[in-house]
Amino acid sequence: MVSPATSCGGFYKLLLIAYPCYAKNGGRYMDLTEDEIEAANRRGTEMLARYPAAVAVHYDRDSACIVISLSNGRKISVSPREIPGMELTSPEDLNGAEISPRGQGIHFPVIDADIFIPALLDSLGGHR
Template sequence: MVSHDEFEQANARAEKRKRQEPSAVFARYDKRIHRLVIGLSSGIEVAFPPHSAEGLERAKPADLDLIEISPSGLGLHFPKLDADLYLPALLEGFLGSRQWMAAKLGKHGGSVKSAAKTVAAQKNGRLGGRPRKPAIAGS
């Protein structure tokens, strides 16, 4: 059970965080520009294509016409998708968690072709290519 003091301390931390970080004051999907638009308490508006955000990759415009803002202003909920975005993580990780963004960037980086990658692959091939994986006993 949480004590009264712990509850008050948690509320104080939440208030401090609210003052230090921007919170959402409105959120809407703009069909004209195909962007999710979030208005922040700092006066800044952030707009991005929904498919760029974790959890909204396959969202259709009709899925985005209802967006709920949490009482703290730090969360966005999309009831039709049962998806949630946490605003600090969204802003910090550029539209997704660090792990999700790293995976997206890694996938993109691995598919990039360049002269340097071609030369490195050719050099590796002359050395015998990738080392063989050790055989597992019993397979």
């Protein structure tokens, strides 16, 4: 088992003192076995192999679309109006988009919204 006590050092012990009921419940529900961690890592590796990563992103005012360049050389354009939760965004809201370290997500800090690239590609009907 990998527990908060071993993965977070003394911090878990401090939580037990300050917030005993919360920390105990968290320790019980968040303990993971090595097998569970390995399975999650395998799923992540498979997803990275299956979907191209975002390598660049910008908002194109002329087309009113978010343009995402992918690691396989393709570009996709999608209107924010087609993305749940982003229907009412302004062009200014889309400034400063950040690509996640592995390229599987795009974060828009102004509106605290995210696009998960695999889900977006699946919704567009393909990812190769």
